[in-house]
Amino acid sequence: MEILIKASQFILSLSLLIVLHELGHFIPAKLFKTRVEKFYLFFDYKFSIFKKKIGETVYGIGWIPLGGYVKISGMIDESMDTEQMKQPAQPWEFRSKPAWQRLIIMLGGVFVNFILGIFIYIMLMWSYGEEYLPNENLNNGVWVQDSLAMNLGLQTGDKILTVDDEKIKKFSGLTLEFINGNKFQIERNGEVIDKNIPTDFISQLMDRGKDAGPILFPRYPFTVGKISDDSQNKNSDLKAKDIITSIDGTPLKYYDEAEQILSNYKNTKVKATVLRGKETKEISLNINNEGKLGVVFTTIPFSDLEKLGYYQLADYQYSFTEAIPAGWNKSWKTLTDYVKQLKKIFNPSTGAYKGLGGFISIGSIFPDEWSAESFWNITAFLSIMLGFMNLLPIPALDGGHVVFTLWEMITGKKPGDKFLEYAQVVGFVLLIILLLFANGNDIFRLFK
Structure with a gap:
């Protein structure tokens, strides 16, 4: 169907x-x-x-x-x-x-x-207007877990400032900007760093497979997707959709911080703070000898992240006269992005020809x-x-x-x-x- x-x-x-x-x-x-x-x-x-x-x-x-x-x-x-x-x-x-x-x-x-x-x-x-997560609103940088992003020299917490000296407007457009670009600039711990995008970046991107997902993510809170059947916390008070906000008094704002924090409490029971809906609860959690909780992490929609105060979304509603220049600008960006990709297709060293597709x-x-x-x-x-x-x-x-x-x-x-x-x-x-x-x-x- x-x-x-x-x-x-x-x-x-x-x-x-x-x-x-x-x-x-x-x-x-x-x-x-x-x-x-x-x-x-x-x-x-x-x-x-x-x-x-x-x-x-x-x-x-x-x-x-x-x-x-x-x-x-x-x-x-x-x-x-x-x-x-x-x-x-x-x-x-x-x-x-x-x-x-x-x-x-x-x-x-x-x-x-x-x-x-x-x-x-x-x-x-x-x-419909436009609603998106502005790249500049990722105040604590991006979450890096994909090997291709690591090969670019990116680390969790990096703020991506520009690609080819152009400021990035939408976080969702980052991968496309890397596809079309040749260099980028990041801020890491207050230092501005210039980096080059490998010539064969598109080839590496294609080799990941179509179901590999994006190479960069915003930093998410530790939201419980489900509790594993063999988890040591199966009978605890932890519930699916709980957001873990602290471990033994140590604040846990982002999921990517959990591994380091949990590694300090292997084979122990700790007090944790979770956010359940609008209610904050104190519960006990068991941490195994690998520093794991035995739960599956899940992401949540940007709209929920905004409500929780993690990110500020941009929401533009246009009158008809305002929509004319906005539509023109989007058309022009669509055209220029397409031309950049086409130029890379005709350069065999980029491997962009691998992405050329037909009717399917x-x-x-x-x-x-x-x-x-x-x-x-x-x-x-x-x-x-x-x-x-x-x-x-x-x-x-x-x-x-x-x-x-x-x-x-x-x-x-x-x-x-x-x-x-x-x-x-x-x-x-x-x-x-x-x-x-x-x-x-x-x-x-x-x-x-």
């Missing part, structure tokens, strides 16, 4: 983005009186799931969910209709239109993707239960990602056509049809290779 919910959201989001992207080409083409022969969601090699001709255009749904297209008369595109190109150019064909009109037609899909992403982020800011990876980022906020957040991200990818100067993508059109506008020389045909084939082959590699990565990770 969870897979079905994820898949349904993925298909809905993908379909919406494809249709609107192609509409971005379709509308200016019609405005410039260019004939559009087909408007398709997904590809229709050999046959279509659905098709209907309205006017001069056939609208349909293909069976290969790898994208979509509009077939514009007189244009070298996915259809590779070379026979049409052998005929004399007609006034309604793409190739007969002025270069500036062709440029607008080709940029239309990318324009729609960027505008859609910005619009969704603005509406999300207006509807994209589908997996959707939640396993419906959430309108999550769905539209992911759709906005995918829209901006799709817009940027289509701008890449690769033949067969919009960016490739844009480059050839700009060349014509600058030099006054139009690339020949044969050159465009060959370029389209080369671009298409490159995209197929990229598609196979990305989806092959997905399959490899599934078996791994």
Whole structure:
């Protein structure tokens, strides 16, 4: 059932983005009186799931969910209709239109993707606002228990100040900042220290596996998740959800402090203070010869940590006019973060290519239960990602056509049809290779 919910959201989001992207080409083409022969969601090699001709255009749904297209008369595109190109150019064909009109037609899909992403982020800011744990509010630093964080030279209690000289706004964004960054700065015991992020950090991150969890945590209180069946405290007054705040009079603010404190009381019974709901209780606890209590630790939500006075959360609610710059800023950060990651993918030494994923990876980022906020957040991200990818100067993508059109506008020389045909084939082959590699990565990770 969870897979079905994820898949349904993925298909809905993908379909919406494809249709609107192609509409971005379709509308200016019609405005410039260019004939559009087909408007398709997904590809229709050999046959279509659905098709209907309205006017001069056939609208349909293909069976290969790898994208979509509009077939514009007189244009070298996915259809590779070379026979049409052998005929004399007609006034309604793409190739007969002025270069500036062709440029607008080709940029239309990318324009729609960027505008859609910005619009969704603005509406999300207006509807839901933002709530997060500011990184600067971790007054006693982070909790380090992951080996990768240790390899970065981090210790529990470190305050992470900047990555690439940029101040970190949200604690939840720290891992992404490390992925995109090259250096960082911390404060440890009042001393500011500069450190480098290893070139292969992304490779190390991928090798941990998708279920490894974050590399950094806020520092949590010692909250009891459950008492083990073989625990020496099974019959004590300790309860699940109790927060242990002191051991034998020694204050215990954070769970990461417990090991050192408990090691001083091996094989003894001690008085402990616990917070149970709003009530503070004194109970007796047995500590075994390993300095353990025999309980399982659990985390608690940030909202509960705020109530307990551990952290101050940021909660911003925006009016519509305030949501516009907030949505724009989020769109810009989404784009710049994506560009940084893409640059690292093309540098083999980073190992970022291991993280390249296809349909399984994209589908997996959707939640396993419906959430309108999550769905539209992911759709906005995918829209901006799709817009940027289509701008890449690769033949067969919009960016490739844009480059050839700009060349014509600058030099006054139009690339020949044969050159465009060959370029389209080369671009298409490159995209197929990229598609196979990305989806092959997905399959490899599934078996791994």
